Amino acid sequence: MRDSYEIVIGLEVHVELKTKTKIFCSCPTDFGGEPNSRCCPVCMGLPGALPVLNRQAMIYAARAGLALGCHVSTRSGQDRKNYFYPDLPKAYQISQFDRPLCRDGSLCIDCDGEKKTVGITRIHMEEDAGKLIHDEKRGTMIDYNRCGIPLIEIVSEPDLRSSREARAYLQKLRSVILYTGVSDCRMNEGSFRADVNLSVRKRGETSFGVRTEIKNLNSFAFVAKAIDYEAERQIALLEAGEPVLRETRRFDPATGKTFGMRVKESAEDYRFFPDPDLPDVRLSEEEIAAIADGLPELPDAKSLRFAKEYGLSEYDGGVLSADRALAEYFDAAARQTAYPKVLANLIMNELLGLCEEESFRSPIAVEHMASLSRLLGEGRINGATAKKLLRSMWERDEDPVRLAEEGNLWQIHDGEILRSLLASAILANPRLAEDYRRGKKHAAKALIGQVMAQTGGRANPAMLTELAEKALSEEEK
Amino acid sequence: MSDLICRTLAEHAEGLAKKEYSARELTLAYLRRIEEEDRAIGAYLCVLSEEALAAAREVDRARAEGRELSLLAGIPMAMKDNLCTRGIPTTCASRILNDYRPPYDATVWERLRSAGAILLGKTNMDEFGMGSTTEHSARQITKNPLDPTLTPGGSSGGSAAAVAAKEAAWALGTDTGGSVRQPAAFCGLVGMRPTYGTVSRYGLVAYASSFDTVGPITRTVADNAMALEAMIGEDPRDATSRTHPDPRFSRGIGEGVCGLRIGLVKEALASVEDEAVRNTLVSAAERYRAMGAQIVEISVPALTYSAAAYCVMACAEASSNLARYDGVRYGRRAERYESVEDLFHASRSEGFGAEVKRRLLLGTYVLSGGCAEGYYRRARAVRERLRDELREAFSSCDLLLMPVAPTPPFRLGEKTEQTALRFSEDLYCAPASLCGLPALSLPAGRTEGGLPIGIQLMGAPFSEGVLYRAGVCLEKEAKE
Numbered sequence: 001m002r003d004s005y006e007i008v009i010g011l012e013v014h015v016e017l018k019t020k021t022k023i024f025c026s027c028p029t030d031f032g033g034e035p036n037s038r039c040c041p042v043c044m045g046l047p048g049a050l051p052v053l054n055r056q057a058m059i060y061a062a063r064a065g066l067a068l069g070c071h072v073s074t075r076s077g078q079d080r081k082n083y084f085y086p087d088l089p090k091a092y093q094i095s096q097f098d099r100p101l102c103r104d105g106s107l108c109i110d111c112d113g114e115k116k117t118v119g120i121t122r123i124h125m126e127e128d129a130g131k132l133i134h135d136e137k138r139g140t141m142i143d144y145n146r147c148g149i150p151l152i153e154i155v156s157e158p159d160l161r162s163s164r165e166a167r168a169y170l171q172k173l174r175s176v177i178l179y180t181g182v183s184d185c186r187m188n189e190g191s192f193r194a195d196v197n198l199s200v201r202k203r204g205e206t207s208f209g210v211r212t213e214i215k216n217l218n219s220f221a222f223v224a225k226a227i228d229y230e231a232e233r234q235i236a237l238l239e240a241g242e243p244v245l246r247e248t249r250r251f252d253p254a255t256g257k258t259f260g261m262r263v264k265e266s267a268e269d270y271r272f273f274p275d276p277d278l279p280d281v282r283l284s285e286e287e288i289a290a291i292a293d294g295l296p297e298l299p300d301a302k303s304l305r306f307a308k309e310y311g312l313s314e315y316d317g318g319v320l321s322a323d324r325a326l327a328e329y330f331d332a333a334a335r336q337t338a339y340p341k342v343l344a345n346l347i348m349n350e351l352l353g354l355c356e357e358e359s360f361r362s363p364i365a366v367e368h369m370a371s372l373s374r375l376l377g378e379g380r381i382n383g384a385t386a387k388k389l390l391r392s393m394w395e396r397d398e399d400p401v402r403l404a405e406e407g408n409l410w411q412i413h414d415g416e417i418l419r420s421l422l423a424s425a426i427l428a429n430p431r432l433a434e435d436y437r438r439g440k441k442h443a444a445k446a447l448i449g450q451v452m453a454q455t456g457g458r459a460n461p462a463m464l465t466e467l468a469e470k471a472l473s474e475e476e477k
Numbered sequence: 478m479s480d481l482i483c484r485t486l487a488e489h490a491e492g493l494a495k496k497e498y499s500a501r502e503l504t505l506a507y508l509r510r511i512e513e514e515d516r517a518i519g520a521y522l523c524v525l526s527e528e529a530l531a532a533a534r535e536v537d538r539a540r541a542e543g544r545e546l547s548l549l550a551g552i553p554m555a556m557k558d559n560l561c562t563r564g565i566p567t568t569c570a571s572r573i574l575n576d577y578r579p580p581y582d583a584t585v586w587e588r589l590r591s592a593g594a595i596l597l598g599k600t601n602m603d604e605f606g607m608g609s610t611t612e613h614s615a616r617q618i619t620k621n622p623l624d625p626t627l628t629p630g631g632s633s634g635g636s637a638a639a640v641a642a643k644e645a646a647w648a649l650g651t652d653t654g655g656s657v658r659q660p661a662a663f664c665g666l667v668g669m670r671p672t673y674g675t676v677s678r679y680g681l682v683a684y685a686s687s688f689d690t691v692g693p694i695t696r697t698v699a700d701n702a703m704a705l706e707a708m709i710g711e712d713p714r715d716a717t718s719r720t721h722p723d724p725r726f727s728r729g730i731g732e733g734v735c736g737l738r739i740g741l742v743k744e745a746l747a748s749v750e751d752e753a754v755r756n757t758l759v760s761a762a763e764r765y766r767a768m769g770a771q772i773v774e775i776s777v778p779a780l781t782y783s784a785a786a787y788c789v790m791a792c793a794e795a796s797s798n799l800a801r802y803d804g805v806r807y808g809r810r811a812e813r814y815e816s817v818e819d820l821f822h823a824s825r826s827e828g829f830g831a832e833v834k835r836r837l838l839l840g841t842y843v844l845s846g847g848c849a850e851g852y853y854r855r856a857r858a859v860r861e862r863l864r865d866e867l868r869e870a871f872s873s874c875d876l877l878l879m880p881v882a883p884t885p886p887f888r889l890g891e892k893t894e895q896t897a898l899r900f901s902e903d904l905y906c907a908p909a910s911l912c913g914l915p916a917l918s919l920p921a922g923r924t925e926g927g928l929p930i931g932i933q934l935m936g937a938p939f940s941e942g943v944l945y946r947a948g949v950c951l952e953k954e955a956k957e
Contacts, residue, residue, distance in 0.1 A: 041581050045801045047574070047682040048561045048583060052716045082797055082844075084821050091800030142805070271844035273853065276687035276794055278716050 005238075006203045007231045008211075009166055009196060010158035013173060014151050015183045016128065016191035017060040023127050023150035024051035024094065031189055035133075035143035043148030045089030050277050053078070057125060057150035058101070058281055059291060060182035064152055065102030065123045066292045067180045068173075074285060076101045076124075078278040081270045086142055087130040095153075097272040100124035101281060107156075107176065108300055110318060111168040118169050119157030125281075126151050146190075158197065158208070163224035163231075170194055170220050171322075175299055178359070179324045186358070187219055194223050199244070200234045209234070210244040214258055217251055226251040230258045302327050310340035319348055326352075326360035329369075336370035339377030346373055350387055354394050364393045372400040380404070382411045384457045412459045415467065421451045422464075422471045436472040444468050479506040482643040486700035489646055490548045496540070500533035500551030503646075504595050507553045511597065511644045519619045520629075520638035522558050523566060524598040529553060536593045549707050550593025555645035557636050558599040559606060560586055560691070561680040569682050570614035571604045573802045573809050573828025583680020584712045585649070585691050592707050597645050600635030604830045605799065606653050606684035608632050609902060610892060611660075613832040618889060621664060623929065627886045630660030636694050637664040647695040647704050653684050654787050655881070655906025657692040658918035662931025663886040665920045667701045667948065668694045670906075672938045673913030674719035676705075677712035683798040685791035686717075688910045698919060698948040702726040705941065726942050734950045735769030737943070740874035744780040745905060751884045757922030757930040758880055764954055765878070765947070775870045775877060779863040780908060786863070787907040788900040789843050789856035796840030802828065864912045871937040876947060880905045881918045881931040909935050917944040921951060 022029055025042035041049035062072045077099035080092040105120035128151050130144040154173065160166050174185045174192060185192040199211035214230060217223045229251075234244050249258040297305070303317035306327075312320070321327045330347055334340040347369070355361060362369075372393070376386045381404055389400050389409070404410060412418065425447055426433050435443035448468045452459050481503055484492065492498055508526050515521050536551040556562070559569045561579035568574045582590070590596070603613040611619045611634025619634045621627040622642035629638040633650025637660035640648050650657040652670040661668025669692045676691045683689060693704035706726050712718045741762055749755045766772050804810035804824025811823030829837070843852035870877065883902055900907075909916035914935055921932040932951075934944045 041579075044806065046579065046581075046807070047567070047569075047577070047801070048579065048678075048680040050679050050715050050717075052714060080797055082800060084800065084803060084818075086803075086805050086817060089801060089806065091803060092797055269846045271797070271841065271846075271849070273793065273797070273844055273849075276685075276717070277683075 002235055004203055005200045005235050007161055008158045008199050009160035011156045012195040013154045014193040015177055017057050017150040017182050018184055019054055019056045019150055021054055022148035023054050023057045024148055029149050033145055038145045044144055061101050061125045061152045062291050063180050064177055064182050067176050067295055067298055068105040068107060068120050070102035070105030070123055072102050072288050074283050076281045078275045079272050080275045081272055083268055083270060087132050093127060094275055095126035096124035107172055109168040109172045111165045118159045121155045121157050123152050123154050126153060163227040166227055167220050167224050175322050179296055179298055196227055198230050200231060210246050213248045214251055215248060222251055222253055225256050226258055229256055310334050312344055316344050323360045329362060332366045333369040337373045339373045342377040343373035350390050364397050368393060368399055375400055380410055382461055385409045409458060412455055418464055418467050421454055422468055425450050433472055444472055481506045482510050485697050486552060486647055486703050489552045493551045500536040504529050504533040504553050507597055507645060514642050515644060518622055518638050518642050519617045520600055520635045520644055521598045522601050522616055525596055529595050529597050532595045547592035548703055552646050553595040553597045555597050555600050555636055555639040555648040557602050557633050557650050559651055559682040562586060569605045570602045570616050572615045575809055577808050584677035585708050600639055602635055603632035604833050606632040606656055607832050607836050609659055613830055615830050621886055626888055628889050630663035632656040633660050637661055637666055640666055640694050647693055647700060650692060650694050651681060652690050652692050653688045654791055654903045654910050657694060658906055658933060659882050661694050661918045662881040665929035666694055666696060667698050668918045669701050669705055670909055670916045671705060671941060672915045674717050675709050675721040677715045677718050679712055679714040685794040688791055698945055698952050702730055702945045722939055723942060726945050729942060730945050730949050732946055734765055734947050737770045738773050738874040739765050739770045740773045740775035740870055740877045742877055742879050743774055743776045745879045749880055753885055753924045753930055754880050758932055761921045761932045762878055768950055773874045775874060777866050777870060779859060779866050782859045783863055783907040783911055784900045784904045786856040786859035787903060787911055789852050792836045792840030793844045793853050796837045799837055860911045863908060867912050875943055876934050876936040879933045881933045885924045885928045885930050905933060915941045915944060917948050919948050
């Protein structure tokens with residue numbers, strides 16, 4: 001029943017641009033602060049105030065568009081979107097209606113190993129509204145600090161087909177935008193917001209079903225849950241022969257359900273028209289080219305290069321290139337070592353886990369990471385030691401060679417030493433040899449564990465294992 | 478009546494510079510006049526005696542110290558109440574802004590104030606600029622000083638009346654669809670609508686953004702040029718602001734009209750029904766010819782649609798510009814409401830007058846889905862066509878001669894009965910508004926009963942100098 005339906009999803013993502021000042025006035029854009037402390041006649045829409053476009057916002061928007069493979073227009077519009085709401089001081093939002101800044105881009109996503117290209121219909125600039133704060137005692141208060149913060153709205157084609165794909169798209173989009181440096185993309189601070197447009201249809205159908213819009217989703221996890229619930233809800237309706245209503249819905253994280261808002265009598269008519277206070281947005285071809293040139297190497301390109309230059313797998317390349325700071329860190333360290341794969345594993349398996357912040361940051365100097373990877377690659381230390389050293393370096397960054405020297409952590413490859421230790425251990429634990437003889441192979445592990453502990457974790461694990469098994473087998477005779 | 482208040486701006490500039498009298502004396506003279514006359518005339522919504530005298534004191538001190546001052550320094554003026562004055566009520570003659578005090582000054586006022594202009598008070602207007610009689614003010618009626626049974630025109634009726642009654646040496650008005658030109662004509666004064674964008678709109682409470690301009694109302698043409706020169710200039714806070722390439726209007730103002738090609742618009746002439754207005758227009762053309770100008774017949778077919786196009790577009794922009802008056806942040810909020818929608822609904826219903834509501838409804842309608850194509854976009858097309866035709870016209874003439882209004886000043890109460898919007902009266906003023914062109918209105922004749930009739934000189938962008946030159950000629954010739 002359910003499989004006979006296809007879920008069609010489009011995502012609209014609003015991203016706050018981190019310009020110093022707002023999009024139409026010179027108020028600062030810092031997050032937080034006393035309510036209504038970062039406002040002026042322009043962003044408050046006071047009588048007689050006029051907007052003037054902040055060109056930095058336009059440049060950032062173009063940068064994001066170019067990073068997403070869009071065509072950037074040399075001439076785009078600025079239009080009024082008219083509606084009444086207390087958080088909208090002018091009772092219109094200045095946006096871009098039929099002539100947006102960017103069009104026709106795309107984003108490659110990897111969803112559980114499956115690759116897909118998702119189309120990006122358009123990206124346009126618009127201004128943010130204020131924030132409504134509901135207070136039990138005083139009623140609804142409004143903070144206009146956020147009013148006028150520059151936003152770009154990134155609209156995807158309805159190419160997504162599952163909540164997992166949606167999540168992959170959002171993660172990749174966020175990663176690319178972070179690379180461009182135009183936003184800090186913090187969903188919890190509202191600088192990265194996703195709205196879902198979802199409809200269902202019978203597989204094989206080409207026309208679209210009625211779609212609903214789900215707004216106010218605060219995390220990727222909620223986006224996924226909302227999609228799953230909404231898809232089920234729509235399918236159930238259609239199966240019952242009932243129509244899906246075109247409406248805007250909200251998601252309740254507590255129940256995991258979407259719910260309709262107050263039904264409006266008619267669809268909102270925004271009466272779009274070109275804002276007479278503002279000329280067209282103009283960007284020369286040269287300016288656009290300069291912005292494109294200024295783009296850093298983006299995740300996909302970086303990932304490919306990592307795979308080629310350092311012999312990494314596609315998956316590893318993807319992980320290491322997802323975060324720009326991480327990618328640059330790895331890249332810098334990889335140039336200093338003959339063991340980039342070892343380095344990659346160290347970073348992915350050990351280092352990333354230590355970093356608790358949202359974006360990558362490491363207190364360990366690039367040279368030290370490179371050095372550590374060399375030590376491990378050359379076999380001078382074993383894996384367990386590398387892990388130990390790394391943790392120590394995280395607390396206090398030091399040259400691993402010195403640490404290894406001071407702690408006498410060099411790996412023991414000497415077969416004589418190992419054999420002798422094994423022999424003593426077997427003598428001291430006759431039961432182990434007996435157990436092994438009786439087929440209890442775990443006895444080998446216990447023996448290895450003991451000897452490893454005796455060496456302070458420095459024994460070469462592979463060699464020790466081999467010798468231990470030999471020693472126990474010999475005892476059998 | 479003190480002789481001082483009869484002087485022109487040019488005479489004041491000289492008198493003050495020569496220290497024949499002080500700014501304080503002059504200000505007191507005008508304040509006295511206001512006290513004597515304004516109860517009957519009703520030009521002012523608020524009079525700022527203390528502030529004006531304090532400003533006059535400053536100017537006198539500066540002059541005593543030998544500092545170089547602008548020509549307008551120490552000269553008292555009045556300002557229409559839709560221009561923001563920090564801390565001073567700016568109401569647009571509307572209930573919805575009845576106690577609104579802006580936290581900032583309009584750029585044009587900031588510039589005049591730094592030049593030493595003295596502000597006597599804010600003047601009455603049609604609510605938010607919507608009207609042509611000043612009868613749509615929510616506050617009071619303003620009477621035409623030339624005949625108290627007549628309207629002074631609108632929407633800058635208060636500013637025009639103040640100047641005509643000598644309650645100010647000059648005044649600032651705003652012209653969206655003729656609101657400086659028509660009241661100037663009805664009060665026998667000179668009014669200029671400058672090239673769109675050359676005077677900053679920052680701080681001018683918006684009515685129709687692509688039409689609004691700020692312009693001076695004065696007793697003489699030379700005064701007008703002097704005032705406009707002090708106000709003109711690019712403003713980085715106004716994205717539609719433009720630099721005027723040649724703002725020294727007073728220079729060359731006496732060069733005469735010999736050789737100037739003056740176009741008489743065929744469609745305008747044909748549409749005039751009032752005999753006095755027609756005679757004034759024709760006689761003005763004759764007088765120019767006698768002075769050496771060449772009179773050319775020009776056809777501007779799109780003129781016929783200009784009032785309708787203006788009506789649609791101005792109301793559309795207004796419906797959006799006035800949406801911010803929702804009672805939430807400032808202005809009048811209704812006392813009783815059940816919900817947010819109710820708050821908006823009640824505040825606006827109670828706060829806006831009938832004329833404003835009519836225009837907002839019309840404006841919202843012509844922008845709404847299903848109608849926008851037929852109305853708003855059609856009007857835009859007319860605007861483009863008119864722009865092309867006028868550009869064409871200015872290739873064969875230097876300025877155009879047209880009426881200002883279809884009739885001489887009419888009685889108060891005569892037109893308020895009609896509920897149909899009377900945009901057809903804006904027929905002659907609409908073209909300059911639609912195309913952002915400069916246009917000067919000046920007295921050119923009288924009715925049999927002695928009422929003033931003005932004519933309008935309209936030019937290509939940035940041609941204010943030519944308009945003033947031609948204006949001065951007619952003015953001089955009338956005196957002779």
